[in-house]
Each structure stands twice: as C-alpha cells, then as structure tokens.
Amino acid sequence: xxxxxxxxxxxxxxxxxxxxxxxxxxxxxxxxxxxxxxxxxxxxxxxxxxxxxxxxxxxxxxxxxxxxxxxxxxxxxxxxxxxxxxxxxxxxxxxxxxxxxxxxxxxxxxxxxxxxxxxxxxxxxxxxxxxxxxxxxxxxxxxxxxxxxxxxxxxxxxxxxxxxxxxxxxxxxxxxxxxxxxxxxxxxxxxxxxxxxxxxxxxxxxxxxxxxxxxxxxxxxxxxxxxxxxxxxxxxxxxxxxxxxxxxxxxxxxxxxxxxxxxxxxxxxxxxxxxxxxxxxxxxxxxxxxxxxxxxxxxxxxxxxxxxxxxxxxxxxxxxxxxxxxxxxxxxxxxxxxxxxxxxxxxxxxxxxxxxxxxxxxxxxxxxxxxxxxxxxxxxxxxxxxxxxxxxxxxxxxxxxxxxxxxxxxxxxxxxxxxxxxxxxxxxxxxxxxxxxxxxxxxxxxxxxxxxxxx
Numbered sequence: 001x002x003x004x005x006x007x008x009x010x011x012x013x014x015x016x017x018x019x020x021x022x023x024x025x026x027x028x029x030x031x032x033x034x035x036x037x038x039x040x041x042x043x044x045x046x047x048x049x050x051x052x053x054x055x056x057x058x059x060x061x062x063x064x065x066x067x068x069x070x071x072x073x074x075x076x077x078x079x080x081x082x083x084x085x086x087x088x089x090x091x092x093x094x095x096x097x098x099x100x101x102x103x104x105x106x107x108x109x110x111x112x113x114x115x116x117x118x119x120x121x122x123x124x125x126x127x128x129x130x131x132x133x134x135x136x137x138x139x140x141x142x143x144x145x146x147x148x149x150x151x152x153x154x155x156x157x158x159x160x161x162x163x164x165x166x167x168x169x170x171x172x173x174x175x176x177x178x179x180x181x182x183x184x185x186x187x188x189x190x191x192x193x194x195x196x197x198x199x200x201x202x203x204x205x206x207x208x209x210x211x212x213x214x215x216x217x218x219x220x221x222x223x224x225x226x227x228x229x230x231x232x233x234x235x236x237x238x239x240x241x242x243x244x245x246x247x248x249x250x251x252x253x254x255x256x257x258x259x260x261x262x263x264x265x266x267x268x269x270x271x272x273x274x275x276x277x278x279x280x281x282x283x284x285x286x287x288x289x290x291x292x293x294x295x296x297x298x299x300x301x302x303x304x305x306x307x308x309x310x311x312x313x314x315x316x317x318x319x320x321x322x323x324x325x326x327x328x329x330x331x332x333x334x335x336x337x338x339x340x341x342x343x344x345x346x347x348x349x350x351x352x353x354x355x356x357x358x359x360x361x362x363x364x365x366x367x368x369x370x371x372x373x374x375x376x377x378x379x380x381x382x383x384x385x386x387x388x389x390x391x392x393x394x395x396x397x398x399x400x401x402x403x404x405x406x407x408x409x410x411x412x413x414x415x416x417x418x419x420x421x422x423x424x425x426x427x428x429x430x431x432x433x434x435x436x437x438x439x440x441x442x443x444x445x446x447x448x449x450x451x452x453x454x455x
Contacts, residue, residue, distance in 0.1 A: 033228075033229050033232065034193060034200065034201065034228045034229060034231065034232035035078075035224070035225040035228040035229050035232075037199040037200065038189065038192075038193050038196070038199055038200060038228055039082075039083050039086060040083050040086075040087050041086075041087060041090055042087050042090065042091055043059075043060055043063060043084065043087045043088065043091060045087065046080055046083055046084055046087055047080070047181070047185050047188070047189055047224070048079075048080065048179070048181045048182065048185045048224075049079070049080060049084075049178055049179065051179070052176050052178065053084075058174070059071075059174075059176060062174075063088050063091055063092060066092045068088070068092075068152065068174070069146075069149075069152065069172070069173070069174065070146050070152060070153040070154070070155075070169075070172055070173040070174070071085075071088075071152075071153070071154045071155070071173060071174050071176065072131070072154075072155045072156075072157065072161055072165065072170070072173045072174070072175045072176065073085070073154065073155070073156045073157070073176055073178055074157050074158075074159075074160070074161050074175060074176070074177050074178065075158070075177060075178030075179065075180075076158055076178075076180050076221075076222065076223065077158060077223050077225065077226070078180075078181070078220070078222070078223030078224045078225035078226050078227070079178040079179065079180055079181060079222065079223070079224070080178060080181075080224065081129075081156035081178060082098075082127070082129065082156060084178075085098075085125070085127040085154040085156065086127075088125065088154065089125040089127075092123065092125075093122065094122055094123040094124065094125040094152065095116075095119065095122045095123065095124045095125065096125050096127065097112055097116075097124060097125065097126050097127065098127045098129065099112070099126070099127070099128055099129070100128075100129045100130055101128055101129065101130045101131050101132070101133035101134045101138075102130055102133050104128075104134075104138075106137070106138060106141065109138060109141055109142070110141070112126060113141075113142075113145050113150065113151065116145065116150050116151050117145070117150050123152055124150070124151045124152065125151070125152045125154060126142075126151045126152070126153050126154070127154045127155075127156070128153065128154070128155045128156070129156050130156065130157065130158070131155035131156060131157050131164075131165065132157040132158075132159040132161070132164035132165065136166055139165065139166045139169050140166065140168070140169075142169065143168055143169060143172070146169070146172055147172065153173065155173070158265070159265055160265055161175060179222070180221065180222020180223070181222045181223070181224050182222070183214055183217040183218045183220075183222075184214065184217070185217075185224070186217035186220055186222070186223075186224050186227040187210070187213040187214045187216070187217040189224060189227070189228065190208075190213045190216065190217065190227060190228065190231050191208075191210075191213060193228055193231060194206060194207060194208060194231070194235075194244075201231070201232065201235050204235060204240045204241070205240055205241040206235055206238060206240065206241065206242060206243070206244055207243055207244070208243060208244035209243070212244060212245065212246060212249060213231075215246075215249065216230060216231065216234075216249050216252070219249075219252065219253055230252050231244075233252070234248050234249060234251075234252060237251075266296065267298070270289055270292055270293055270296075270298075271289075271293070271302075271303075271306060273285070273289045274286060274289035274290060274293065274303075274306075275306065275310060275314075277289060277353065278310060278314070278349065278352045278353045279310075279314050279357065281353060281354065281357070282353060283349070283350045283353035283354055286349050286350070286352070286353045287346060287349055287350060287353075290303065290345060290346065290349050294338070294342055294345075300333045300337070300338055300341050300342070300345060301330065301333045301334065303333075303345060304326070304329050304330040304332075304333045304345065304348075305330060307326040307329055307330070307345075307348050307349070307352060308323070308326040308327055308329075308330055310326070310352055311323040311325070311326040311327075311352065312361060312362065313359060313362045314352075314357050314358075314359055314362075315352060315355045315356070315357055315358070316357075316358040316359060316360060316361045316362060316432075317358055317360060317361055317426070317430075317431060317432045317435055318355065318356035318357055318358035318427065318429045318430030318431055318432045319355045319356055319430050319431060320431065322351065322352060322355050325348055325351060326348055326352070328344075329344050329345060329347070329348040332344040333345070355430070356429045356430025356431070356432075357429065357430075358426075358427040358429050358430065358432050359427075360424060360425055360426050360427050360432065361424070363423075363425070364423040364424040364425075365423075367423040368423045371421060371423070378417055378418050378419060379418060381415070381416070381417070381418050382395075382396055382397060382398075382399070382400070383398060383399065383400040383401045383402075383414070384398070384401060384416060385397035385398055386398065387399070401414075402414045407449070408445075409441075409442070409445060411442050411445040411446055411449065412449065413445070413446045413447075413448075413449030413450045413453060424439075426439060
C-alpha cells in the first residue's frame with residue numbers, strides 16, 4: 001500500500017508536510033496552545049532579541065532585501081527561534097516547511113528536497129527544529145540543495161552548534177545566538193494575550209495586576225512559550241471576568257521546574273560559572289550556581305569531584321586543608337546523598353570561595369609535563385638511582401648520594417636533576433607566603449654548601 005505522503009505531489013505535498021500552515025481554519029487555531037496562537041506574523045512583532053532584530057542589524061536587512069541564505073538560530077527554549085523562522089517565511093512570501101529532527105528521517109528529508117526542486121514558483125524555507133538531533137549523514141544530505149539555493153535552511157537548536165552541527169553546514173550558514181527573554185518582556189506579552197480577543201484570552205474578560213504578571217514571568221526563566229502556556233493554564237482555573245491573583249499563580253510556582261539539561265549546555269555552562277565564582281572569591285555566586293545545579297537534578301557526586309579538583313588546582317598550597325575537606329565532602333555525598341549532602345556541599349563551596357588561592361602547583365606540573373613532551377627526557381643522575389642489588393652497586397648507583405638528613409635543615413646542596421630546571425614558582429598568598437620564604441632560604445643554603453664543598 002502506498003504511504004500517506006504518496007497521495008500528495010507538488011505544492012500539496014509541501015502543505016501536508018509543513019506544520020503551522022497559514023491555511024488552517026479558525027477552529028484549528030483555537031485548539032492550539034496560547035503560545036502557538038500568539039506567534040508573531042512579522043519580525044517587527046517578535047519581542048526581545050534586539051541584538052539581532054534591531055533595525056540596522058544584519059538579519060532584518062537580509063530579510064528586507066530577501067537575500068538571506070541558510071540561518072542557524074541557537075538559544076534556550078522559548079526564546080523565539082520558531083517565531084522568527086515563521087515570520088521570515090511570511091515576510092519573504094516563501095513556502096514554509098517545518099520538520100522536527102527528532103521525528104524526521106532520511107526518507108522524509110529526500111521527499112521534501114525533491115518537492116522543493118520541482119516547485120519553482122516560490123522559495124522554500126525549510127525549518128528544522130532541534131537540528132542538533134540530525135546525524136552527520138542527515139546533515140550532509142542537506143548540503144547540495146543548500147548550496148544550489150533549492151532550499152533556504154533555517155535550523156533551530158538549544159545546543160552549541162560548534163559541537164552538534166557539521167562544519168560544512170555551519171560554514172554555509174549565518175549563526176545567530178538568541179538570549180532568554182527578560183521578565184518584563186514576558187510580562188508584556190502576557191498582558192497582550194489577556195487583552196487579545198482574537199488569538200489570546202480576551203474573550204474570557206480576565207485581568208491581572210502588573211506585579212502578578214511580572215512575578216509569573218520571573219518563574220519562567222526567560223521562556224516565553226512556557227510563560228504563555230502557564231498563563232493559559234492559570235486562566236482556565238479562574239472564572240471568566242475575574243482577576244488572576246497571587247493565589248491563582250501559587251500552584252504553578254509550587255510545581256515549577258527550572259530549565260536545566262543535566263548532560264548538555266546548561267550542565268557545562270553552570271559548572272563553569274560555579275568554578276569561576278569560587279576562583280574569583282564570590283561565595284554568594286558560588287552557592288547560587290550550586291543551588292541551580294542541585295535544583296536541576298545534577299548528581300551531587302559530580303559537583304563534589306569538581307571540588308576535589310578545585311582544591312588542588314585553584315586553592316593549592318595557599319591552603320592545603322582544602323583538599324582533605326573536598327575529599328571528605330565527596331565521601332559525604334557518597335554515603336549521605338541528597339537532600340542532606342547539600343549541607344556538606346554548601347560548607348565546602350563557601351570554604352573554597354573564601355580560601356586564599358594559588359595555582360602554583362597546577363602550573364608546576366603542567367610546566368614539567370611540557371618539558372618532558374618537548375624533550376629530550378633527562379636520565380636519572382647516577383647518585384640518585386636505586387642501589388638495591390649487586391649489579392646496581394657494581395654500576396655505582398647511589399654511590400655519591402648525600403643523605404639530606406645529615407645536613408642542617410635537611411639541605412645538602414646536591415642537585416636532583418642533571419640539568420636543573422625551575423617549574424614551581426610560589427605565590428605570595430596564604431600559607432604559600434611561608435613556603436616561598438622557606439624555598440628562598442633553601443636556595444641560599446644550597447649555594448653556600450656548594451661553595452664550601454668547592455673550596
């Protein structure tokens with residue numbers, strides 16, 4: 001039996017495949033979620049993203065002159081990627097075909113591209129939502145038609161395109177990064193939705209204080225779609241003609257889930273901010289990013305392992321008690337678990353943020369590894385080699401070794417590399433101040449004892 005798509009050819013085929021077709025009737029539109037009904041029809045109606053949509057910015061100029069090629073929109077959920085794609089298609093009078101990379105396959109993609117080649121009356125805008133879900137072969141399939149101008153590709157992704165979009169496709173596209181919406185922007189659109197009788201909730205005759213809408217907007221983490229859909233749910237629980245109150249918003253607030261992808265960009269970006277906050281001596285910011293990770297479901301053991309690394313990499317010799325504290329925190333996360341181990345994590349994080357910082361040990365080992373890599377690798381001096389066994393003794397191993405404990409302050413004046421090199425440079429901070437003084441003292445003792453030995 002022929003597939004359902006086989007019944008459609010040419011222009012009808014694209015209308016069948018495309019989602020959000022403008023030809024849909026009013027009854028279908030009313031069944032859509034509020035966020036879909038309130039989608040803008042032109043770029044001027046798109047809210048926020050002034051760094052991209054400002055009048056003299058590149059994207060509006062490309063759309064006005066209808067000279068845009070392939071576009072990639074990168075940003076968090078609900079920031080306007082789909083709205084911008086649909087608005088661009090309408091403004092340029094293009095045929096809009098929308099697919100989701102999660103649900104699509106190579107067969108459907110070939111069919112869309114084949115239809116686009118046959119239809120020459122209009123440009124075809126192919127919008128691929130979650131394009132990062134396409135594998136390499138699926139992305140490569142797009143390249144010939146993108147290069148030939150058969151389709152104008154608009155890809156949307158919440159993931160860093162540098163990691164998930166093939167370099168050839170990325171190099172042929174204009175990349176635009178979208179930011180989360182400000183709460184004031186989300187609240188303004190909510191207000192418009194309450195008043196819009198055609199596409200919004202205006203028929204219900206409800207109203208809300210500005211602070212109520214702003215508070216609801218803050219709970220949505222810059223996600224406009226989430227904000228509108230939350231407003232719709234809350235509205236349906238309030239009688240028509242009445243006000244939306246704080247109490248009406250309370251249920252949404254109690255069930256709120258923050259936006260956090262535990263294995264994607266949020267994971268890497270938040271742990272980066274967390275580490276940099278501790279390194280920069282800001283306990284408030286460090287605890288905030290810790291709380292975000294915990295609220296988002298991050299594995300506390302992952303956070304604790306990062307603290308163990310931080311204790312040596314960033315605190316180091318300036319406060320050597322940081323490492324045992326971090327190790328104890330990791331153990332606590334292992335056998336206590338959430339939610340109680342948040343207390344142990346909070347203890348360790350605030351300590352790390354307030355501890356004196358030194359990366360001298362970290363730099364020293366990296367410098368030594370670089371020296372080894374560049375070569376040549378030094379041989380162990382004969383006097384330092386192991387003298388165990390008859391053959392080793394016959395070779396003279398360890399023969400001229402000077403036992404450090406036989407000298408004052410345990411400094412013999414002997415070198416421990418054939419060609420001495422300096423890798424460790426102490427910082428003048430925390431406990432490392434005393435370490436630096438001690439090292440200077442030992443250097444002078446070494447020089448003095450070498451001098452006495454030579455005289």
